[in-house]
Amino acid sequence: MAPIVVTSALPYSNDRLHLGHLRSTYLPADIYARFLRRVGEDVIYVCATDEHGTPxxxxxxxxRxxxxxxxDRYHPLIKDDLxxxxxxFDVxxxxxxxIHYETTKQFFLExxxxxxxxxxxIEQLRCPKCSKFLPDRYVEGTCPFCGFEGARGDSCDSCGRYLRPTDLKTPKCAICGAVPEIxxxxxxxxxxxxxxxxxxxWLESNENIPQNVRNYALNWVKEGLKDWCITxxxxxxVPVPIEGAEGKVIYVWFDAPIGYISATRDLFMRKKDPEGWRRYWQGEGKIVHFIGKDIIYHHAIFWPAMLMGVDGFHPPDSVVAGEYLTLENKKMSKSRGWFIGIDEYLKNFDPDPMRYYLTSVAPLERDADFSTDEFIKKYNDELADVLGNFIHRTLTFLERFxxxxxxxxxxxxxxxxxxSKIKETQDRVAKLLSxxxxxxxxxxxxxxAHEGNKYLNNSAPWNTIKTEPxxxxxxxxxxxxxxxAIGSMLSPFLPFTAEKIWSMLNLSTSVHMESWDAASQPLPVGHTIGKPYPxxxxxxxxxxxxxxxxxxxxxxxxxxxxxEEFAKVKIAIGEILRAEPVKGSKDLMFLEVDLGEYGxxxxxxxxxxxxxPQDLIRKKAAFLINVEPITLFGIKSDVMLLAADGGDKISILTPDKVVPPGSGVR
Ligand SMILES: [Zn+2]
Ligand SMILES: [Zn+2]
Structure with a gap:
């Protein structure tokens, strides 16, 4: 039996996690690890916070x-929420x-x-005022692909492309705003x-790699890989461990995945078995990574290559990538406040209903949506009516009669x-989970559980107890x-509920310590159950x-x-006379606006x-007219168009009755 290390992507230690993270990464990894423990595998579930990098x-x-x-601020919060x-987690x-610095240095040196x-x-941007180089997010500027002005030195939030600091147009130092030099x-x-x-x-021959990950990664390999700047x-x-590299550190995406190994080493150091980690990562050991789909490149290209290059290691057995979760069909966004934090959820609800929702709403390799209506529906129709009801009816009937x-x-x-369906289900669930x-x-x-309810209804023991006991x-x-059986098999998915069922059945051990076969081992005749409750x-x-x-x-x-402050803001209705896309920008449109008495x-x-453009001409819309003028792509903008931001839709504000251009908005 080969030892297995299950990992979930290292959360970055500058923010708490939300339901999207839970769904794509931490929950499926936990279900998998809990299941492997139940089938008696030698498994550890490791994670850590990723704490380096420019953000x-x-x-x-x-x-300051x-x-x-x-x-330090976020590590305990993230750990506690999860x-x-x-x-x-085992660690x-x-x-x-x-131990992480040590492991990273060993990888680098070998x-x-x-x-x-x-x-x-290489050529890099350097701030003359701060007198330092500006890696990654230390630079802000305009995205060369989409024209978005808030792009950062490593990526553009608008079009999602990866960037290098030198790619940015009109770059600025993120600390002092100075124009950097090369x-x-x-x-x-x-x-x-x-x-x-x-x-x-590796990608073509490894059947354990799910299709979505394999396809992405093989395409990248076919497009041709590039050497990768890792300092x-x-x-x-982590300081670069060679002479002449003073003042330089290893890039966070080189050290972060090594964190999986150092977390394992950390675990075994605590167990006073400092070499124990090796059997999971080397030799027969199997490595299974759970990640979000945004970091497939790092886990299916960079990281396996690093492992291939160091003696004794081998690439992962599988990389499972969960897709995104939307909230009421709108993209979640921390900056817009459109998300549900794990800690927020836990203030009012138990963990299991959300574990149930996020697992059941869609397969992992497909995008899913969290909707409050659907959550309530699943809770009432599935958890309460199907699962809870079957268990409660059975146990209260046993108690009474x-x-x-x-x-x-x-x-x-x-x-x-x-x-016989118990054993069938037990085998099917095991196969599906593996x-x-x-x-x-x-x-x-x-x-x-459905079958159970149907069987109870058909058998009607409330009648037969009188006629045919x-x-x-x-x-x-x-x-x-x-x-x-249900209580036993639910333990990887709904660990708290499974434990409650176990204790209602008056089984003394924890369900999580039972073997997977416990599901089909019958309770003996004469066994006394505990007190049932819904x-x-x-x-x-x-x-x-x-x-x-x-x-x-x-x-x-x-x-x-x-x-009085609002009164300082002048908004007026303008009629759009001319509309033309701005050359070199995918986002910007030039408008000529008739504002009546304001010209x-x-x-x-x-x-x-x-x-x-043709949809805008002769349209009336609201404009902020006393805003300070700015210049975008060399074009002066004197007034600002107001529009409703519907997440993935933008709508201009058109008056619903005819009013002359220049009409003030109060
Ligand atoms: Zn962009
Ligand atoms: Zn600066």
């Missing part, structure tokens, strides 16, 4: 604290631990000695190109048929075995509004303004993705 360094500089202070959601370490890391002089500096590159053939072979001119990170004891039974064909089909596995258990006994014997209380019609508000609280409007004014608006 933390930059934020620390702005808040140390980068470590930011990481643990309270039931994530059963939750940090990439600022000494790859360097083998010639997989080489030195090269200077040459020495850096180290990882020879990714040397691994092209091996990566291709940065900054002070926050059989002194809480499992009765003796002589089984009919129908009874036997349901008993192939990462979490949703289908959970649905199989729910199908058994032996029949009623058989029905209850079968039903309580199904309850046990597992899921139905959400009543009159409480729905409150429940929805607890899930998605109304947004705070922020600081209030005085009416005809130029306006540059970020609406080119949402309106064609």
């Amino acid at each position: 933390i360094a930059l934020r620390a500089e702005k808040e 604290v140390k980068p470590k202070d930011i990481a 643990t309270r959601m039931g994530c059963s 939750f370490s940090r990439t600022t631990e000494g 790859l360097f000695k083998k010639g997989y890391i080489y030195e090269q002089e 200077a040459s500096t020495k850096h180290w590159f990882f020879k990714l190109t040397a691994f092209e053939g091996k990566l291709k072979e 940065r001119d900054m002070g926050w990170g 059989f002194e809480s004891k499992v009765p003796e039974a002589s089984l009919s064909d129908e009874d036997k048929s349901l008993i 192939e990462f089909h979490m949703r289908d596995a959970l649905m199989s258990i729910m199908a058994l 032996k029949r009623a006994a058989a029905t209850l014997y079968v039903s309580v075995q199904v309850v046990k 597992l899921f209380k139905k959400i009543k019609q009159e409480d729905i509004k409150k429940v929805k508000e607890n899930l998605i609280p109304f947004k705070d409007v922020g600081p209030r303004v005085k009416i 005809t004014r130029p306006c540059v608006a970020g609406i080119a993705k949402y309106y064609a």
Whole structure:
């Protein structure tokens, strides 16, 4: 039996996590790890916070604290949120631990000695005022692809492309705003190109890699890989461990995945078995990574290549990538406040209903939506009516008519048929889980609960108890075995509920310590069950509004303004006379606007993705007319078009009655 290490992507330690993270990464990994423990595999589930990189360094500089202070602030919060959601990590370490620095240096040095890391002089942006180089997010500017002005040195939030600082148009230092100069500096590159053939072979031959990951990664390999700059001119990170590299650190995306190994080493150091980690990562050991789809490149290209380059290691057995979660069909966004934080959710709800929702709503390899209506529906119709109801009916009936004891039974064909479904379900769930089909596995258990309800209704023990007590006994014997099976199999998915079922059945051990086969091992005749209580209380019609508000609280409007302050803002209706896309920009549109007594004014608006020029001409819309003028792409913008931001839609504000251009808006 090969040891298995299950990992979930390292959360970045500058913010708390939300439901999207839980759904794509932490929950499926937890279900998988819990299942493997139940089938008796030698498995560990490891995670850590990722604490290096420019977002933390930059934020620390702005808040005038140390980068470590930011990481210290979020590490315990992230760990606590995930643990309270039931994530059963064997270790939750940090990439600022000494063991991580040591492991990262070992990786770097071995790859360097083998010639997989080489030195090269490159041009970088440098701030003359701060007198330092500006890696990644230390630079802001205009995206060369889409014209978005808030692009950062590593990526553009508008079009989603990866960028290099030198790609940005009109770059600015993110600290002081000065225009950077170009200077040459020495850096180290990882020879990714040397691994092209091996990566291709690994991706093509490994059947355990899900289709979505394989397709993305193979396409990248076919497009051709580039060597990868893995050092940065900054002070926050693992120092580059070679001479002549003073003041430089290893790039965060080189050290972060090594964090999986150092977290494992951290675990075994605590167990006083400092070499114990090796059996998971080397030799027979199997590595299974759970990640979000935005970091497939790092886990299916960079990281396997790094592992291939270091003696004793081998690439992952699988990389499972969860797709995105939207909120009420709108993209979640931290900056817009459109998300549900794990801690927010846990203030009013138990973890299991959300674990149920996120697992059952869609297969992992497909995008999913969180909707409050659907959450309430699933809670009431599936958890309360199907699962909870079957268990409660069975156990209360046993309590009332059989002194809480499992009765003796002589089984009919129908009874036997349901008993045989227990084993079938147990095998099917195991197979589905081993192939990462979490949703289908959970649905199989729910199908058994459905069968149980149907069987109870058909057998009607509330009638047979009077006419044919032996029949009623058989029905209850079968039903309580199904309850046990469901409780047992639910443990990876709904760990808290499974434990409750276990204790209602008066089974002394923890369900999580049982073998997977416990599902089909019958409760013996005469076994006394515990006190039943309803597992899921139905959400009543009159409480729905409150429940929805607890899930998605109304947004705070922020600081209030005085009416006199608002009066300083001049808004007027203008008629658009001319509309032309701005050359070189995908977002911007030039407008000539008739503002009546305020004259005809130029306006540059970020609406080119949402309106064609001909749809705007002769339209009336609201404009902010006393805003300070700005120049975009060399074009002066004198007034600002106001529009409603509907997430993925933008709508201009058109008056619903005819009013003359220049009409003030009050
Ligand atoms: Zn862009
Ligand atoms: Zn500067």
